[in-house]
Amino acid sequence: MPEMIINGLAVNFRSGETVLQAALAGGIHIPALCHHPGLGHFGSCRLCLVEILAGGRPGLAASCSLPASEDLVVETGTERVVRARRVVLGLLLARCPDAKPLLELAENLGAVKFTPRPGDPGCILCGRCVRACRAVGANVIGFAWRGRDRRVAVPFDQPPADCLGCRACEQVCPVNVIKVVEDRGRIRIFPWQSEIEMAYCRNCGAAIGPGVQAGRLQKRFPVEGPLSGLCPACRRRFQAALAGGLVIQPT
Amino acid sequence: MTEGGIKHRVESGRDLQALEKKGLELLYPGRPRIAVAMASCGRAAGSGRIYESIGDELERRGLDASLVPAGCPGLCSREPLVTVLEPGKARIYYSGVQPADAGPLVSALAGGEVYQKRALGAEVEDRLVVTGRQIDLGPPPGNLGLLADLDFYRPQVRLATRNCGCINPFSIHEYAARGGYRALAEALAGDPSGIIAEIKKSGLRGRGGAGFPTGLKWEITAGSGHDEKYIICNGDEGDPGAYMDRSILEGDPHSVLEGMIIGAYCMGARHGIIYVRAEYPLAIKTVGHAIAQARELGLLGENILNSGLSFDVEVVMGAGAFVCGEETALIASIEGHPGEPRPRPPYPARQGLWGKPTCINNVETLANIPLIAGRGGDWYAGLGTAGSRGTKVFALVGKVKNSGLVEVPMGTTIGDIVLGAGGGPDGGRKLKAVQTGGPSGGCIPASLVDLPVDYESLTGAGTIMGSGGMVVMDESVCMVDMARYFMTFAAGESCGKCTPCREGTAEILDILDRITQGGGRPEDLDTLDELSRVVKDASLCGLGQTATNPVLSTLRYFRSEYEAHIKDKHCPAGVCRNLTVYRINPELCIGCGLCAEECPGGAILGRDDQPRVISQESCTRCGACYRICPQEAIFFTGRGMPGA
């Protein structure tokens, strides 16, 4: 396997990997917020900065989007890196003064203090939710506006009709500002105000999942006749019974 | 403004000669030719009405002359500009022409005379830089100097702007008559790698700002094996204070098209896109017309000049975002997304528009290509300095006497441009600073006038070449206010994707706002310095990486001005209103009352010929009285200064 040098240590990497991936695999910790292994690189938070000493353009680079290469020599803790990281973290904290994960990072890494000027409640604009919605959801949220006005938004701030309720956004958010409330057969996702009716098994009454998603599945992989509208467990049971020649009366 | 004439396809060198011949008849007709500079700058100065008035006047007198629109010859501060060429005589340039001048100008022309009142200079020959050919026009009139001897034109070598102001930009024939499309015909007969070698030899670097070697970019794109490739002309000229790309697109669009077609041949691109910012409607129209003309003649489309090359170009209009000048943001924009940059690598030369290899060149860069292809890399490299070859067009603007576009060899000093061509600050004021590179550049103090302009020298001085904006500043400009202005720009244009640029520029702007309003704190300078360095170091794209140069360079060269704002609550230039207190020196005031007439707030008290007094409660500190006082009896001081 090819090697590169991180903090004076030879680290193996596979072709196509980034410096961040190589570092993590080699047991070297680099803080990162917008990076998520399942979402490809984005390079927005700038917390994962490393300093390139050789083998690339000298200076700071975001390790999450820097391809690992054989002649690359980087350091993760130079004065320049530390200074930049403390400023970046300080700027994020000024935006989200109460975000726990940021406060924890600041405790470990240090952060420059700036006057707080909160942005969109608690959001650090890392874009993980947007990318997750694009990857597995229905692409209902996106970045809107620009500069300091930039925020993650649903078009026209109206509850998105196409939201699948997959909750991918909630799962990847590093600062936990996306909340899901389950209430009387519905789930509501904030701040998008998505409202999704849950689908239930016709037979046992167990929740199958968000209704939209069940509907989508039905459209794509239709299940006809007596087997429709059942949870997977009931369906399998009914399938076996049907094979045995039974006639089922749905309850 | 369109032209008829040859309609059949241009397929050979002979067809091209026919195009050229017709163009020469248009450029040098057997009758007077009047050209009105009608680029956006000329139109703003009223050249549209001049064009109409001259037309009316010609008709009224029944004078047989050709009247055409032209691009901008560069000296925008003297617009509207008109040139008159009579057979066998020198070409006369007229400046500051008003509609009322149309009558006397045409009547002078009818009598074979020069209209002295507006005459600026004469041109006795035309040099066709593409071919090296010289066309003698005729002797100059006895009482008029040569245009080339004017301060503004003396240091200039006009390569990229070779045809601007000279040809009718709507005429492909006139472009051909100046040697246009000849380099393309020769290129198509040769080997692509040979042309790339010439461009590498020429040392041409990207004129859009970053200065990446153009030949190398072409080589990488050419080597990116793919059946589909793109060449994009970046006309998203967003630097406030720079407009050479607009001028070239409006004055000589075919030079850019020819550069692109040569590029397409060298790199194997089939599709070309010219991305022009929305603020340039005339450029969009002119380029669109040029594309249609070239397509009609077969210079775009299938099998160009029978070479087997197929290439076409379309125009995409931007929608108002400075960041789209950045390559990856530009691509995102064309693909229908917000103009958000993405990390590089992969570079567009390998993976660009729609994931295909894409070469992005700036307008001025492309306009140079036909010259290099036609006359060779060595010829071009003969101009300029070791690291920066050729010429660069600068937009010499601001507080300077002669303002406009100047094209000079790289390595010319700031002084030769600003004090020489520009004639120094207007109104006899003292030069304070020169800002280059727009919002990505910095302010160089007057003490560095001997600095040569080339990529490395400018970077060393804390600024950048950028796209070539050169804003001259005299003592009436506040450097802290300038830094604040550029941060307002950067914060407003930041796409908001990465933390340092989005939050950092806003934070810096807050601090600068505070300082210019009198709330500066001693520790602010250290914070500004640290923040600016980190935004430069840590941002994702070129916008953020250069956004704080205006702050860093003013901190470096004009620190005392920041300190005056913070410690003394004093703006030495009198620009920051909250810090400025105006007073009248009773010893000097003659009681003329002009200040009271000028004051919008009625803040000036006193009557008859008694010295006036300013009521500080009513004063809005606009400075109108200070500017109008004939006795210089009005002065200002800092809010925190003794005696304020």
Next chain:
Amino acid sequence: MTGNEYTDIVKRHTSPNGRVLSILEEIQRKYRHLPEEALRAAAEELNLPLSQLYGVATFYTSFSLQPRGEHIIGVCHGTVCHVKGAARVTAELEKKLGVSEGGTTGDGKFTLESVKCLGCCSLAPVVSIDGSVHARVKPETVDELIKSAIPGGAPGD
């Protein structure tokens, strides 16, 4: 303004390059803003997520979700216009039109905007009125300027 009209606009733009921008530019030109139904219709016709079009519509300054005035007065705030008093021109126009920068007059006639460099720096300060650029504008004469540039369009009329 039916969904069909928007769909027709979408169908007229066939080149994939710059397609979204040129469609939204045409809608903006025609309706002086980007109506919600227009974005929905365009997203449907282009088979693109609405979130993408909404992102584009809010990112670029050429686009507006609120209707702009019949006439657009854009004060250039390029570097040279800035040092030559663009702020005073804007202030005067704000006073004359009774709106602040970015606003539209109550009668829907004028929108006052700050525009990025128009590239006419040698003639600063410049103001663009409905796309045509006016040179060396003085705060004292903005009234005249508007009257002469827009027939019957004196502010407050």
